[in-house]
Amino acid sequence: MSKEHNYQATIEWIGNLGEGTSGYKSYSRSHIIKVNGKANIEASSDPSFRGDLGKHNPEELFLASLSSCHMLWFLHLCYVEGVIVVEYKDEATGIMIEEKDGRGKFTEVTLNPIVTITEERMAVKLDSIHHKANQMCFIANSCNFPVRHNSSYKVAR
Secondary structure (H helix, E strand, O other): OOOOOOOOEEEEOOEEEEOOOOOOOOEEOOOOEEOOOOOEEOOOOOOHOOOOOEEEOOOHHHHHHHHHHHHHHHHHHHHOOOOOEEEEEEEEEEEEOOOOOOOOOEEEEEEOOOEEEEHHHHHHHHHHHHHHHHOOOOOHHHOOOOOEEOOEEEEEE
16 A cells, blocks of 8 residues: 655745846845755755855755665665665766756766775675665656666775
């Protein structure tokens, strides 16, 4: 039986510079992402779309969501498989194509996790666990493009 999970976020635009959207350059793209009981996230659009370089943009947050979801599933599956992970870092990258009419979409994301495990013998399981984590990730399952993996590992010393 399926379970339904519901989520809520409030997005509040704070970019009215006094003239609203009367002109393309007359307003800021700044906004706040609010989730009850959690720290607010100051956000904007990407600087190439007149956004604030010092704030997170939707594309970065999307990429972070994919990376985070994969990591959480990966860590869980490592526990299940008896693989002890002591560090995990991912420098994820994504490619978004913008069309002439302004529409855009991600065409791929590559996760680049570097996993530190406690014993070399555990390394043999890592590729299959990454594969399974990708299959289980709620965010990756919601994408219409490939989420690739370029994973590596280290053994804790």
